[in-house]
Amino acid sequence: MDEIVKEFLVESYESLDRLDRDLVALEKDPHAKETLGSIFRTIHTLKGSSGFLGFAKLEAIAHVGENLLSKLRDGVITINPELASALLDTVDVVRFMLGQIEATDQTGDKDFSSLIDRLARLNDAASGDPGSSPSPVPNPVPSPALSPADALAQPISPVQEQEPTPAPEQVAVVAPDAIPVPTMKAEPTITPPPAAKASSTLPETPAPIAEPVSVPHAPVAPTSSLPEESVQATAEVKGGTVSDGTIRVDVGLLDKLMNLVGELVLARNQVLQFTSQRADSAFLATSQRLNLITTELQGSVMKTRMQPIGNVWSRLPRVVRDLATNCGKQVRIEMEGKETELDKTIIEAIKDPLTHIVRNSVDHGIETAEVRVAQGKPEEGCLKMRALHEGGQVIIEITDDGAGIDLERVKHKALQQGLITTEVATRMSDHEAVHLIFLPGFSTAEKVTNVSGRGVGMDVVKTNIEKIGGTVDLQSQPGKGTSLKIKIPLTLAIIPALIVTSGGNRFAIPQVSLLELVRLESEQASKQVEFIHGAPVYRLRGQLLPLAYLNRELKIADKSESDQAATNIVVLHADGHPFGLVVDEINDTEEIVVKPLGKQLKGVASFAGATIMGDGRVALILDVLGLAQGAHVVAEVRDRSGLDKSSQANKTIDARQTLLLFEAGQGSRMAIPLSMVARLEEFPASQVEHSGAQEVVRYRGQILPLIRVSKHVPAITKDSMESDPMQVVVYSENGRSVGLVVGRISDIVQEAITVKRHSHGNGIFGSVVVQEKVTDLLDVQAVIREADPLFYPATTPLKAAA
Amino acid sequence: MSDSKQYATFFLGNLFLGVEVRKVQEVIRYQEMTRVPLAPNMVQGLINLRGQIVTAIDLRRRLELPALEENRLPMNVVVRSDDGAVSLLVDEIGDVVEIEDETYERPPETLTGVARELVTGVYKLKDQLLLILDTDLTVTIPTAYNKTQISRN
Numbered sequence: 001m002d003e004i005v006k007e008f009l010v011e012s013y014e015s016l017d018r019l020d021r022d023l024v025a026l027e028k029d030p031h032a033k034e035t036l037g038s039i040f041r042t043i044h045t046l047k048g049s050s051g052f053l054g055f056a057k058l059e060a061i062a063h064v065g066e067n068l069l070s071k072l073r074d075g076v077i078t079i080n081p082e083l084a085s086a087l088l089d090t091v092d093v094v095r096f097m098l099g100q101i102e103a104t105d106q107t108g109d110k111d112f113s114s115l116i117d118r119l120a121r122l123n124d125a126a127s128g129d130p131g132s133s134p135s136p137v138p139n140p141v142p143s144p145a146l147s148p149a150d151a152l153a154q155p156i157s158p159v160q161e162q163e164p165t166p167a168p169e170q171v172a173v174v175a176p177d178a179i180p181v182p183t184m185k186a187e188p189t190i191t192p193p194p195a196a197k198a199s200s201t202l203p204e205t206p207a208p209i210a211e212p213v214s215v216p217h218a219p220v221a222p223t224s225s226l227p228e229e230s231v232q233a234t235a236e237v238k239g240g241t242v243s244d245g246t247i248r249v250d251v252g253l254l255d256k257l258m259n260l261v262g263e264l265v266l267a268r269n270q271v272l273q274f275t276s277q278r279a280d281s282a283f284l285a286t287s288q289r290l291n292l293i294t295t296e297l298q299g300s301v302m303k304t305r306m307q308p309i310g311n312v313w314s315r316l317p318r319v320v321r322d323l324a325t326n327c328g329k330q331v332r333i334e335m336e337g338k339e340t341e342l343d344k345t346i347i348e349a350i351k352d353p354l355t356h357i358v359r360n361s362v363d364h365g366i367e368t369a370e371v372r373v374a375q376g377k378p379e380e381g382c383l384k385m386r387a388l389h390e391g392g393q394v395i396i397e398i399t400d401d402g403a404g405i406d407l408e409r410v411k412h413k414a415l416q417q418g419l420i421t422t423e424v425a426t427r428m429s430d431h432e433a434v435h436l437i438f439l440p441g442f443s444t445a446e447k448v449t450n451v452s453g454r455g456v457g458m459d460v461v462k463t464n465i466e467k468i469g470g471t472v473d474l475q476s477q478p479g480k481g482t483s484l485k486i487k488i489p490l491t492l493a494i495i496p497a498l499i500v501t502s503g504g505n506r507f508a509i510p511q512v513s514l515l516e517l518v519r520l521e522s523e524q525a526s527k528q529v530e531f532i533h534g535a536p537v538y539r540l541r542g543q544l545l546p547l548a549y550l551n552r553e554l555k556i557a558d559k560s561e562s563d564q565a566a567t568n569i570v571v572l573h574a575d576g577h578p579f580g581l582v583v584d585e586i587n588d589t590e591e592i593v594v595k596p597l598g599k600q601l602k603g604v605a606s607f608a609g610a611t612i613m614g615d616g617r618v619a620l621i622l623d624v625l626g627l628a629q630g631a632h633v634v635a636e637v638r639d640r641s642g643l644d645k646s647s648q649a650n651k652t653i654d655a656r657q658t659l660l661l662f663e664a665g666q667g668s669r670m671a672i673p674l675s676m677v678a679r680l681e682e683f684p685a686s687q688v689e690h691s692g693a694q695e696v697v698r699y700r701g702q703i704l705p706l707i708r709v710s711k712h713v714p715a716i717t718k719d720s721m722e723s724d725p726m727q728v729v730v731y732s733e734n735g736r737s738v739g740l741v742v743g744r745i746s747d748i749v750q751e752a753i754t755v756k757r758h759s760h761g762n763g764i765f766g767s768v769v770v771q772e773k774v775t776d777l778l779d780v781q782a783v784i785r786e787a788d789p790l791f792y793p794a795t796t797p798l799k800a801a802a
Numbered sequence: 803m804s805d806s807k808q809y810a811t812f813f814l815g816n817l818f819l820g821v822e823v824r825k826v827q828e829v830i831r832y833q834e835m836t837r838v839p840l841a842p843n844m845v846q847g848l849i850n851l852r853g854q855i856v857t858a859i860d861l862r863r864r865l866e867l868p869a870l871e872e873n874r875l876p877m878n879v880v881v882r883s884d885d886g887a888v889s890l891l892v893d894e895i896g897d898v899v900e901i902e903d904e905t906y907e908r909p910p911e912t913l914t915g916v917a918r919e920l921v922t923g924v925y926k927l928k929d930q931l932l933l934i935l936d937t938d939l940t941v942t943i944p945t946a947y948n949k950t951q952i953s954r955n
Contacts, residue, residue: 554839
C-alpha cells in the first residue's frame with residue numbers, strides 16, 4: 001500500500017474517533033460553535049484527502065455530510081437526534097470504507113446511496129425551510145438560479161468519468177455548494193441533456209425537488225439507516241487496523257525523550273567511571289546492567305526519530321518530471337533503498353540539498369534526447385538515487401548518465417569568474433577541478449534561468465551537508481555521467497567522539513573526522529616534525545602531513561616543557577585533506593551528547609558545540625573543519641604533491657627549505673626541493689626498457705618514463721657518472737610520474753636558502769648556497785617539459801583560455 | 803493603587819542593578835566552569851546547569867567595569883533569553899523588590915557608553931538608585947548586536 005494512503009488511513013481513523021466524540025458532544029450542546037467547527041473541518045479534510053487520493057465514493061459521502069454540516073454551522077438548522085444519527089451513520093460508513101481501503105486498496109462495491117439520500121433529504125428539508133433561508137446568499141430566490149448554472153459546466157465530466165455507480169453519489173461529487181443540491185440531484189437521475197433539464201427545473205419551487213430524492217433505485221440498501229452487516233464488517237476490519245499498530249506522537253515529546261536519554265547516557269558514563277574505582281561485585285553487575293539497558297534504550301529512542309529517506313524522495317519524481325518537461329528532456333528517476341532510515345533532523349536538513357542536486361543533474365547533467373541519441377545513449381536519461389547504511393553512516397548516491405562535467409569548461413569558468421588563478425588551474429588534479437563546482441559563486445550556466453545559473457547552488461549544498469557532519473564527493477566521467485556521493489551520520493544527537501586534553505582543557509573530536517593517532521616519543525619528536533616555511537609538517541608514511549597545534553590555535557597555555565614526554569598527533573581529515581592536530585594528551589573515546597552553544601559563541605568557528613562529560617563538567621566539541629581553516633592547514637584548492645615552480649620564479653626562495661642534494665655529472669652539485677620528490681628509487685640498469693625512443697622502467701605496475709638529467713642540463717659535463725644501479729628521483733604530478741635519473745644522491749638538507757642567480761632556459765632554475773657550496777637548483781618542470789612535452793597536457797588549452 | 807513591577811536585584815561594584823523578575827530563572831552560587839578559548843572576553847565560560855549547558859557572561863566585563871577582586875567568587879543570575887538560559891555573573895545578590903511605577907524615570911542623557919544601551923530605566927529608591935537592565939541586550943554580544951542593527955537599517 002502506498003505510504004500516503006497508509007498515512008491517510010491513520011489520520012482518518014483518528015479523525016473519525018474525534019468525530020464520534022464531537023458529534024455526541026454537539027448533540028448534548030447544540031450551540032457549541034467550536035465543536036461544530038471542529039466537526040466541519042474534520043469532514044472537510046476527509047473529503048479533500050479522499051478526493052485527492054481518488055476515493056470518489058468516500059469523497060461523495062463526505063461531501064453530503066459536509067453540506068449538511070455547513071448548514072448546521074451557519075445556523076440554518078440545529079442539531080436534532082435524527083441529524084445526529086445520520087451524521088454518526090456517516091462516520092460509520094466512512095470507517096467501513098476506510099477498512100475496505102485498508103484491506104483491498106479500494107472503497108469496495110457496497111452502495112451507500114441510501115445514506116446519501118437520507119443526508120440529502122435532511123439537507124433539503126433544511127433548505128426548504130422558509131424560516132431559515134440559506135445564509136451565505138442574502139436573497140434566496142436568485143441563489144438556486146445562480147449556483148446550478150455555475151455547476152452546469154462541471155457535472156458533465158464527472159458523470160461520464162465515473163463508473164456506473166448509483167446516481168446520488170455522482171450528484172454529491174458535482175454539487176459544489178450546499179444550496180443547489182436538490183436541483184442538481186435531479187439531473188443525473190434524469191440523465192439525457194443535463195443542461196436543458198437543469199434549466200427547466202430551475203423555475204420551479206423547491207417543493208418537487210424532494211421527490212427525485214426518494215426515487216433513486218438503490219441496488220443494495222433499503223432506505224433505512226446503515227445496513228447492519230456493514231456495521232459488523234466495520235467492526236471486523238477494525239481489528240488490527242493500521243491505527244492500532246501506530247500512534248502519533250508529538251515531535252516535541254520525542255525531542256524531550258531524546259534529551260532525557262542523553263542525560264541518562266551521561267549519568268551512565270558517570271556511574272561507569274565510579275565502577276572502575278570499586279571492587280563491589282554487586283555494584284559492578286548492577287552498573288553493567290544499567291549500561292546495557294541504557295544502550296538499548298538509547299537505540300530505541302533514536303529509532304523513534306528515524307524516518308525512511310523515501311519521505312524526502314517522494315517529491316523528487318515530480319520535481320524531475322516538471323524540470324525535464326521544462327528543459328525538453330526525457331528523464332527517468334530510479335530509486336533504491338527508499339526504506340533507509342535517518343534521524344528526523346537529518347532528513348529535514350538534506351531535503352533541500354537533495355532537491356538541488358537532482359535539479360542540477362537534470363538541468364546540467366542529462367542531455368536532450370537528440371544529443372543523447374547522437375551519442376548512442378538511450379533517449380531517456382536516467383537518474384539513479386541510492387541510499388544505504390554503511391558503518392554507522394548513511395550513504396546517498398545520486399548518479400546520472402548524462403554528459404558528465406566538462407573539466408576544461410569548469411576550470412575556464414572558474415578562471416573567468418576569478419575564483420582561481422591560472423597557476424592553481426594548471427596544477428589542479430581532475431578530482432580537484434571537479435570540486436570547483438562547490439566553490440561559492442561558481443556557475444557554468446551561460447545564462448541565468450529560473451532553473452539554475454545563479455551560482456548559489458552546489459556550495460550551499462556542500463555547506464548544508466557539512467553542517468550536519470556529512471561529506472560530499474563528486475565523480476564525473478565526461479560523456480558517461482556524474483555521480484555524487486553524500487555521506488551523512490545517522491543521527492546528530494549522540495555521537496562517538498575522541499576526548500583529548502590540551503592546556504588542561506578537555507575537548508571532544510567527532511569520530512567521523514578521525515583517521516588515526518600518531519605518538520612521537522620526545523626524542524623522535526624534535527626530529528620528525530619538520531618545517532616548511534615555518535609550517536610544521538610530519539612525514540606520515542611518506543606523505544607530508546601539515547600539523548596544527550591545538551594550544552596555539554585556541555591560544556591556550558602550552559603545557560610546560562618539562563612534561564613534554566611525547567607528541568600526540570591526532571590525524572583528522574577536513575574537507576578531504578588530512579592534517580595532524582597536536583594535542584597534549586589523548587584520553588579516550590566516548591559517546592557524547594551534542595548540545596548547541598549559545599548565540600554568544602556562534603562566532604567561534606573552532607567549536608561545533610559542547611557536551612557534558614562523565615564528571616559533570618562541560619567540554620567543548622571541536623569543529624574540525626573550522627579549526628583546520630583557522631589553522632590554514634586546508635587551503636581552498638591546491639595540489640600538495642607538486643610545488644609550482646613557475647610561481648616561485650618571480651620570488652626568491654628565501655625560506656628554510658628541505659632540499660635533496662644530488663650530483664648529476666662530475667662535480668656538479670644540484671638540488672631540488674624535497675617537496676617535489678615523491679620517492680627515491682634504485683633501478684638496476686638491466687631493468688631499463690625502451691618505449692619508442694623513451695627509456696622506461698616498470699614501476700609499481702606502471703610504466704615510468706626515465707629522464708636522464710645530465711642530457712637535459714647543458715651545464716653538466718657530458719661524462720655523466722650514472723651508476724648501476726641507477727639513482728632515480730620519482731616526481732609525480734597530476735597522477736603521472738617520471739623518473740629523473742641522477743648520478744648520485746648526496747644528502748637531504750634543511751637550510752634557509754636564497755636564490756643567487758637566475759639562469760633560464762638551460763634546465764637550471766637558479767643557484768643557491770647550500771652548506772657553503774654553490775649548488776644549482778634543477779628546474780624540474782623545464783627538464784620534464786623538454787624531455788616529454790606531453791607531460792603537462794592541461795597547460796596549453798588553459799593558457800589559451802586565460 | 804498605581805502599577806508596580808517586581809525586580810530581582812543584585813550588586814556590581816557600587817552599582818545597584820535589577821532585572822525583571824519574570825526573566826530570572828534562578829540564582830545559584832558560583833559554579834565551576836569551562837572556559838571557551840577564542841570566545842569574546844565577556845563570555846566567562848560554560849556551566850552545567852542540571853544537564854543544560856549555559857553560557858556565563860561576566861557582567862562586569864559586559865558593562866566595562868574592572869574585574870572582581872581575585873579572592874571573591876561571583877554569583878550566577880540565570881536569566882531566560884530567546885536563545886535559552888544565560889547566566890549573568892554578579893558580585894552579590896540583592897532582594898526581589900516591588901517598586902511602583904511612579905518612581906521610574908528614563909535614564910538621564912548623561913549616561914553614556916555601554917550602560918546607555920543596556921540600562922532601560924532608573925527607579926529612584928529611598929536611599930539609592932536602581933538601574934534596570936535589558937536582559938536580552940545584556941546577553942547579546944555587542945558585535946552581533948551591531949550587526950543586527952545594521953541589517954535593520
